[in-house]
Amino acid sequence: MVLTSIAEWARRKGIGVVGTGDFTYPAQIKSIETELEEAGGDLFTLKGNATDETEPRFMLTTEVSNIYKQGDKTRKIHSLIFAPSIKAVKKINKALDAIGNIKSDGRPILGITSQELIKIVMDSDPGCMLIPAHAWTPWFSIFGSKSGFNTIEECYGDYTKHIHAIETGLSSNPEMNSRLSMLDDITLISNSDAHSPSKLGREANIFDCIADYHEITDIIKTKDRKRFLSTVEFYPEEGKYHYDGHRDCGVLLSPEETHKAFGKCPVCARPVTVGVSNRVDELSDRPLGYKAKNMIPSQPMVPLQEIIAATMGHGVNTKGVTAKYMEVVEAGGSEFNVLLDMEVKEIEAIAGEKIAEAVRRVRSGEISIVPGFDGEFGKIKIFGTAESPVEKGPSQKGLF
Template sequence: MLHDFFVDLHIHVGRNYKGKPVKITASKNLTITNIMEEASQRKGIDIVGVIDCHAPTVLTEIEESIAMDNAFELEEGGIRYSNTTLILGSEIEVYDENCNGPIHVLCYFPYLDNMQQFSNWLSQHMKNIELSSQRYYGSAIDLQKKTKELQGIFIPAHVFTPFKSLFGKGGVSSTLEEIFDPNLIDAIELGLSSDSFMADQIAELHRFSFVTNSDAHSLGKIAREYQQMYLENPTFLELKAALLTQNNRRIKQNFGMNPRLGKYYATVCSQCLSRTSEEGKCSECGSTKYIKGGVADRIQELSSQQSDPPVRPDYIYQVPLEYLPGLGPKTLDRLLQHFGTEMNVIHYVPEQALIEIVGEKLTQLIINLRQGRINLTEGGGGKYGKIRNE
């Protein structure tokens, strides 16, 4: 029987069990143990993709958790901790001679043995295998082939982000076939500044499932974007079937921040955060030097009308509960004490039950969030947008 599962496939490790950095820009609290506790006990996420598992020390930490009976490897792939499955992933910064700059990709594997083999292979192409998102100098297609050889899933990451992405600055000029084999791609990760409607303006993406993930650099950001999938069990093989829409497995809904909240949504001047004029100058200070291209404008450059977009899962605009004005840490803790997890609060708890705990004003904000009704100020130039009360 198939059931609903919540999935976030892009979470970083900040520190390994020795206290050494993995993702330097990520929180020190982002350890494997803390990630799995947060996802299971507070967020209510059923499957998490941890994308720094290629680091040998991270692999050792997972192996020790299994040895101590705190986790176990699933027959259909994935590592089970408490109520949540860890999918072994790796984010890689690809430097391919066919591109003008780096592109981030995500590779996932079913078993520890697969990831160990992948880590050994990567160490021949990287300077420091212990760190996150390290530079890989080589063919992107060779990387795809190696991922498939090891039974993996291959996903281009946050494809519209202005930096280090497929369609961003330094990426391809027009089409993904300039660097990738489309037949070896399992899904496309949209990133925080785009949604399904925006991405479907590019016809070559119509064939792929879209995933919406948090790219979490702190525990609180886990599940700021996620998806609800229809699976039999929370395992690697079921996840892969859903991405490929096989055997009735599928993505049911995408939940993500309104793209206008993304820090790279609009083309603005990074100095004064004003929009550019038609001449490409800052409308406030007249500068052309500090203009940061936005995702919305980049998609317009690439848009095509070659075919009708496919029928997609609903894309529902949401933010984590901590983003709501007036909902501080103590109130969030009170909600979780009564209702278990953030997913329960956002999706399932009846309105009257919420009122009894946090009152009508905050309840209305949560109900608006549940229904995708969010008032906001848009972001751009590296600055996130903001949620408004009115």
């Protein structure tokens, strides 16, 4: 995830503003300082590209992991941090360097509480923003079943006023989150959580605004539906922690099945890893299918490389699939253009009938998915029926 690769893939995907990631990591902040230039609005581009408006903009971002005791439980929370300037980044890094090790990992592990972290971030620059990352995953998130909390207030106390958003993560979508009235004033954002550049844009936020750090954070703060048009979502079933179970035991359980088994694995009898769907049920105060009035619309999507792999019957990372992907994206302008904007007929002209039909099915939700569980990604089936079909609510229909 070096900056030149991130920029290259952001162009290919059709991403206008992308996170630098890892700004706490010494090598990455050095790259930020030497390879980027200011491009206005407290965003950056690769050097020499600031005047080119089509070039992807970088926002200064990082993710950190806090592990600490609160009450009688060990808490493990991942957080995203956005910063408006390199000066703010350096203040954050200096403070974190004094209390923990930020030199050994792109996502440092810190022994301080979430409240101590947000104090450091907001003291560095009031324009900074901290957002709980992938808020529902079992092991490392604010609402996680294993080491999280039940409310934002429980985690952030007096600093709750600085929490304007949570990241829904790949295993949950805005509809699931809108079953919790406590999140009505929280903005739900969707990011790719990419650990390699080709995974950028797995999820995305579509804003109608100029490329400007303060405009973007203002939209997030105000949950402004006029400017926050929609999010692009993974089908949550495809996420690694949608359902419950034990990966090593080969046991996949729906929340109902987990309840019937009293939370125990039928193979090894230990407690199963409770996934996101179950945990949302547990904390929600509204029925399945409830839609909050001010919810930002979302578009469920499958990455184009996976769609092409399904049409060819080959693995996602095989040569043939990658070559076809590059060809289609080149002809279509960008991956998002192909997935979200082009007519099926237009896709057919550049990619052939089968890929066009696959995109149509993905857009309309005519697919089946074996849900992900205990760290294993879900399996999407676009053609034919899946080994064990999942019932899918009417709410999964895309907005096209």
